[in-house]
Amino acid sequence: MAWRTLSRRTRAAIVAALCAALVVGSGIVLWRVFRPTDVVTTATHPMPAPVIPAPGALGALVSAPLIVGDQIRVHAAPRQVWADGPADTKYETSALWSLRRWPADLLGVVAAGDQVVVSAWGDGMLVGTDPRTGRTTWSVRADVLGEAYQGRRTGAATVYDPPGLFTAGQTVLTTGDKTITAYDATTGAVRWRHDLPADEHCRGISFTAPTQFLTHDTCTDTLLRYSVDTGAPQTPLGTGVTAVEPVSCAVGNSDCLGVRATASDGPHAWLLPPAASSGTETPSAPLAAPGAIVTGPPQAAAAVVTTPDPAAVTELVSRDPSTGEARWTWRPQPGDRAPTLLPTGARDRILLVTPEHTLIAVNAETGKELSRSSLDLYYEDPFPYTLGHVYASGHYLVLERLTPDTAADSPDTVYYASPRPVLLAAS
Numbered sequence: 001m002a003w004r005t006l007s008r009r010t011r012a013a014i015v016a017a018l019c020a021a022l023v024v025g026s027g028i029v030l031w032r033v034f035r036p037t038d039v040v041t042t043a044t045h046p047m048p049a050p051v052i053p054a055p056g057a058l059g060a061l062v063s064a065p066l067i068v069g070d071q072i073r074v075h076a077a078p079r080q081v082w083a084d085g086p087a088d089t090k091y092e093t094s095a096l097w098s099l100r101r102w103p104a105d106l107l108g109v110v111a112a113g114d115q116v117v118v119s120a121w122g123d124g125m126l127v128g129t130d131p132r133t134g135r136t137t138w139s140v141r142a143d144v145l146g147e148a149y150q151g152r153r154t155g156a157a158t159v160y161d162p163p164g165l166f167t168a169g170q171t172v173l174t175t176g177d178k179t180i181t182a183y184d185a186t187t188g189a190v191r192w193r194h195d196l197p198a199d200e201h202c203r204g205i206s207f208t209a210p211t212q213f214l215t216h217d218t219c220t221d222t223l224l225r226y227s228v229d230t231g232a233p234q235t236p237l238g239t240g241v242t243a244v245e246p247v248s249c250a251v252g253n254s255d256c257l258g259v260r261a262t263a264s265d266g267p268h269a270w271l272l273p274p275a276a277s278s279g280t281e282t283p284s285a286p287l288a289a290p291g292a293i294v295t296g297p298p299q300a301a302a303a304v305v306t307t308p309d310p311a312a313v314t315e316l317v318s319r320d321p322s323t324g325e326a327r328w329t330w331r332p333q334p335g336d337r338a339p340t341l342l343p344t345g346a347r348d349r350i351l352l353v354t355p356e357h358t359l360i361a362v363n364a365e366t367g368k369e370l371s372r373s374s375l376d377l378y379y380e381d382p383f384p385y386t387l388g389h390v391y392a393s394g395h396y397l398v399l400e401r402l403t404p405d406t407a408a409d410s411p412d413t414v415y416y417a418s419p420r421p422v423l424l425a426a427s
Contacts, residue, residue, distance in 0.1 A: 041098040042134040047071050048086035052395050053426040055361065056373035059090025060380065060420035064156035064400060066251070067393040068131045069114035072096060076109050076155035081119045083131065087396065088426070097134020099127065105149040108162025110172065110254065112185035118172050120145050120165050126174070128188055138188030143176020153412040154422050156389040156400050161252045168208040168228040168255060175206050180213060182231060192231025207246040207253035209272035214259070216244045223261065240264030247287065248294040250345045251391065257294035257302060257345075258287050271302055271321055284321040294321075295364035297347055303327060303364065305350060312338035313352055318367060328367030344392035351397060351427055357382070359397070361427040375399070375425055385417035392427075399423040 050070035065073030065087075072085035075092070082098035105122035112118060116137065117129045126142040129135070145165060151158035166173040170185045175196060182191040197203055197217050204216030213226045214237065223241050225234040240263045247258035247269075260269045269287035271294060284304055286292060291310035295318070296302040304321045307313050318327040330350075332338060339352035339360060349370060350362040361370040376382050388400030401417045408415070 037102055038136075039098075039100040039102075040134065040136055041095065041100075043097045043132070045096075047096070047132050051086050051088045053088040054373075055359065055371040055395075055426050057375045057377045058088050058424045058426055060377060060418065061092055061422040061424055062153065062420055063092060064151075064154040064159055064389065064391070064398060064422045065424075066109065066111050066117075066159045066391075067396045067398075068111050068117065070394055070396070071114075072131060074109060074111065074117055074131070074159070076106055076151050076158040078105055078149040078151075079103070081106060081109050081117070081129070083117075083134065088424075090424070091420075097129075099129055099134070099136065101125070101127075105147075106151075106158060107146045107149065108165035109159045110162060110165055110167045110251070112167050112170055112172060115170070116185050118165075118167075118185065120162065120174065122146065122148065126172070126183065126188065128185065137186075140183065140188045140190075142183075143174055143179060143181065145174060145176060153416060154389075154400055156391075156422070159251075160389045160391050164206075166206070166208045166213070166252070166254045168210060168213065171228045173208060173213055173228070175203075175215070180206075180215065180226070182213070182228065191229070192226075194226060194231060194233075205244050205246070205253070207249065207256050207259075209256055212272060214246075214272075216241065218242075221264070223259070237261075237270060238263050238268055241268075247292070248345050255345075257296075257347075258284065258304075260288055260292075282321075286319045286321060286324045291341065293341075293343075293350070295347060295350065305364070307341060309338075310341040310343075313341050314338055316341075316350060316362065316367070318364070330362050330367045330369075340387075342387075342390050342392075342397075344390055344397065346392045349427060351392065353387075353399075359425060359427055371427060373425075373427070375423060377423075380418070383417060385421075388421075395426050397425045397427055399425065 063075040072083045074083045080100045082095040084093045108120040110118050117131050119127050124144045126140050128138040130137050146163045164175040172183045172185045174181050181193045202219035204218040206215040211228050215224050221240050223237040241261045243262040245260040246256040249256035258271050267288045269284050271282045271284050286304040289306045292306045294302050303318045305318050316330040337355050339354040342351040352360040357375040359373050385401035386404050388402045391398040401421045403417045
């Protein structure tokens with residue numbers, strides 16, 4: 001039947017039906033493309049073998065990595081967490097595995113040892129990923145820890161300073177709008193939950209020690225403490241505490257070995273690991289000095305390393321944490337310009353970098369130099385930079401390189417000193 005022989009009403013009905021079919025078809029396509037979804041790409045081959053490289057610069061990356069087991073690197077992007085490797089590769093490589101979630105923003109990523117990578121998302125999901133395979137081992141509905149991805153181009157803030165996301169051994173902890181919640185890192189099961197101070201203006205800095213969670217109540221001027229394992233409240237640390245600074249944290253504000261505080265009766269400092277096991281305070285006068293750090297594994301007797309100026313180190317002195325008695329002293333070599341002490345949280349070595357980009361590693365137990373190596377890459381023309389985020393894992397060191405004298409709200413093309421601003425090195 002010819003189209004023109006049809007009545008006007010029939011032709012209008014056919015056109016309406018075709019338009020409706022097109023709208024429905026377009027809607028189906030749009031739903032398939034933009035519907036909320038998780039895309040998990042698992043590993044197709046085993047994790048690379050652990051690599052402990054020689055000291056010095058290894059490569060320049062776009063994305064800042066967490067290094068897991070000296071084997072792989074875990075990176076963050078606005079809606080994706082993924083891994084590549086081996087750990088010492090000078091550039092990013094094809095993803096070993098990937099988790100992409102739409103339309104949720106990635107807010108934070110942590111690694112609980114080398115057993116699980118945990119990511120927090122803007123829709124309130126907390127997801128545990130097996131770093132060996134990329135398979136999702138658990139996911140739970142949790143508190144929303146932020147509004148949007150804050151990692152900029154490198155993702156450094158998302159992996160090195162994740163908001164409201166902490167680890168302590170095999171426990172992952174979150175601080176949402178109202179509660180502190182502890183999860184078993186291997187299963188995602190809730191271990192315990194406590195209310196935060198009701199007034200949000202009372203909530204100061206939060207951080208973990210190896211077996212404690214600590215949070216500063218700024219309205220009562222107390223440093224509240226909870227057992228990581230059980231959630232049992234412990235005696236608040238100090239009285240009249242008006243300012244708090246965690247010290248020698250492994251990553252961000254997690255697994256910190258000490259804390260400095262300003263109180264109504266003056267400065268105080270405590271070593272955290274012994275206090276966690278005994279429930280009693282372990283004061284350390286040397287740690288109260290600005291720039292002092294803690295070295296040594298949590299299970300061993302710690303030392304406190306002090307310096308007159310962390311930005312221009314003329315000497316390092318290792319001291320008994322209780323008495324302040326000097327154990328060893330390190331000084332720059334004659335003719336050296338004073339290096340900067342890197343706030344890495346490394347346990348067995350102290351890392352410094354000179355104005356000429358020489359990395360110096362000092363043995364934390366003996367004060368002997370372990371290595372001196374250049375941080376300049378042979379395939380890059382040297383350029384000036386200041387340091388942003390700094391991260392150490394075992395022998396690996398990551399430095400975020402920023403353009404000197406640049407405002408934090410500058411565009412990324414200006415803020416970062418290089419198109420590949422993340423320097424990967426070893427000590």
